[in-house]
Amino acid sequence: MPAKTRYLAVDDDPAFHLVLTQLMMMLGYAAPVCVSSAAEALALLADPQAEFDAVLLDIQMPGMNGIEACQRMRAMPHHRDTPVMMITTMNGRDYVDQAFAVGATDYLTKPIHRLELQARLGMLDRLAAERKRSRSLLYAMDAMGDLPGVDFDFEDAVSLPKSEMLIDYLGLENHLLTLSRLRLYAHTAIAFQVTGASGLFNRLNRLEYLDYMADVGAAIAAALKSQTFLLAYAGSGEFVCVLNRTQPVDALQIEQDIATELAAFEPIYAKLNLPLPVVRAGTGVSSGLFFPSAVKTMLRRARMAVRGQNWMLSQVMAG
Amino acid sequence: MAGQPVSIEPWQKALLPQFLDMTVKRLFEIEAARRQLAQGGDVMTSVQIIGSVTHKIAGTAESFGFPVLGQLARRAEGLCLDLARLAPASRAELLQTRLLPTLDALAGALDAALDGSAATLAQGRP
Numbered sequence: 001m002p003a004k005t006r007y008l009a010v011d012d013d014p015a016f017h018l019v020l021t022q023l024m025m026m027l028g029y030a031a032p033v034c035v036s037s038a039a040e041a042l043a044l045l046a047d048p049q050a051e052f053d054a055v056l057l058d059i060q061m062p063g064m065n066g067i068e069a070c071q072r073m074r075a076m077p078h079h080r081d082t083p084v085m086m087i088t089t090m091n092g093r094d095y096v097d098q099a100f101a102v103g104a105t106d107y108l109t110k111p112i113h114r115l116e117l118q119a120r121l122g123m124l125d126r127l128a129a130e131r132k133r134s135r136s137l138l139y140a141m142d143a144m145g146d147l148p149g150v151d152f153d154f155e156d157a158v159s160l161p162k163s164e165m166l167i168d169y170l171g172l173e174n175h176l177l178t179l180s181r182l183r184l185y186a187h188t189a190i191a192f193q194v195t196g197a198s199g200l201f202n203r204l205n206r207l208e209y210l211d212y213m214a215d216v217g218a219a220i221a222a223a224l225k226s227q228t229f230l231l232a233y234a235g236s237g238e239f240v241c242v243l244n245r246t247q248p249v250d251a252l253q254i255e256q257d258i259a260t261e262l263a264a265f266e267p268i269y270a271k272l273n274l275p276l277p278v279v280r281a282g283t284g285v286s287s288g289l290f291f292p293s294a295v296k297t298m299l300r301r302a303r304m305a306v307r308g309q310n311w312m313l314s315q316v317m318a319g
Numbered sequence: 320m321a322g323q324p325v326s327i328e329p330w331q332k333a334l335l336p337q338f339l340d341m342t343v344k345r346l347f348e349i350e351a352a353r354r355q356l357a358q359g360g361d362v363m364t365s366v367q368i369i370g371s372v373t374h375k376i377a378g379t380a381e382s383f384g385f386p387v388l389g390q391l392a393r394r395a396e397g398l399c400l401d402l403a404r405l406a407p408a409s410r411a412e413l414l415q416t417r418l419l420p421t422l423d424a425l426a427g428a429l430d431a432a433l434d435g436s437a438a439t440l441a442q443g444r445p
Contacts, residue, residue, distance in 0.1 A: 016379050089377050089378045111380070
């Protein structure tokens with residue numbers, strides 16, 4: 001049985017409301033609350049008591065489009081991590097990139113089919129349930145007078161604070177899957193690894209570690225500012241970036257640019273008795289028309305590339 | 320029959336009259352925009368209306384078992400987007416040679432869908 005997720009569906013087409021409602025009810029869901037414009041949706045979402053668990057959002061609508069609506073929704077503190085799936089006929093690269101850049105969780109193209117909808121809603125249900133669990137834990141700790149604690153493992157792809165330039169790792173994975181489904185292949189993944197991240201994780205408390213990684217994320221984003229990209233923290237002191245290009249990437253130049261950006265933080269780190277982050281960039285991993293099947297594994301391969309290079313480097317340094 | 324919806328399920332059949340009703344109204348909106356064009360009205364105003372209406376048809380036609388209708392609507396929407404990107408002086412050719420014939424084909428597909436649906440809806444009636 002599907003979870004009791006409360007969905008808000010935003011689409012200016014009443015025929016789509018009919019289709020979606022019927023399909024969701026056939027899949028065992030409650031009928032979604034359907035509205036016809038981004039303005040109506042934002043008015044509903046602004047009320048924290050309305051408690052929508054997930055949002056299904058069309059892109060092309062009169063007035064405000066779905067991309068802007070998603071961006072505005074993310075600016076609401078209580079919807080910063082609410083799962084949002086774009087459901088749209090727009091299948092161009094620009095729309096896909098923009099949607100994930102403003103924080104969409106997933107992207108489904110119309111016409112919708114029952115099995116595909118079932119699979120995607122299942123993912124949104126799991127995310128919504130996880131979000132509910134972590135929120136209730138925070139409230140419980142708050143009620144007990146404890147500071148809300150942050151706990152996670154070194155390998156976890158957690159969201160970083162104050163990182164408007166970063167998206168969630170799941171969003172980046174779904175971005176690549178969407179590009180693959182739409183047969184849009186011209187992109188490159190590149191991974192970055194913070195040297196000695198594991199030691200820092202053990203030494204710092206979790207909030208300090210998140211702040212440290214957020215600084216690195218901001219430096220990587222600044223170093224890539226001349227490119228079109230999406231960047232996410234992948235866990236294990238690693239970041240992964242998807243660039244909208246297939247030309248070779250100059251990893252050494254990017255490493256130098258990141259180092260220049262991080263140098264600005266040097267006095268702060270010295271005061272905190274922390275090492276200035278050193279970031280290694282891996283070899284770019286490209287997709288292309290001739291090897292589309294490789295798209296799904298791009299992020300993993302990019303991470304393996306940077307790990308392999310760092311391992312080789314450490315062997316050389318060790319003599 | 321060419322216009323009969325493919326592999327229609329009971330829920331689709333139940334919603335079919337509403338879908339067809341909406342689609343007919345949408346084709347009237349397209350016709351009105353075409354009339355404006357023929358009378359020398361602003362090209363981009365009409366193209367915007369046509370693009371918006373075909374966008375909606377493209378989003379749901381296939382879900383009701385009309386893939387051809389959906390494909391033609393998607394093609395018309397794409398042509399509207401192409402027209403918007405072109406310089407005004409270059410629009411007339413694309414409009415005459417591509418968009419208007421596609422809209423004719425869309426109207427034909429809807430006629431076929433209406434005929435086919437009448438047969439589908441009649442099936443199983445007492």
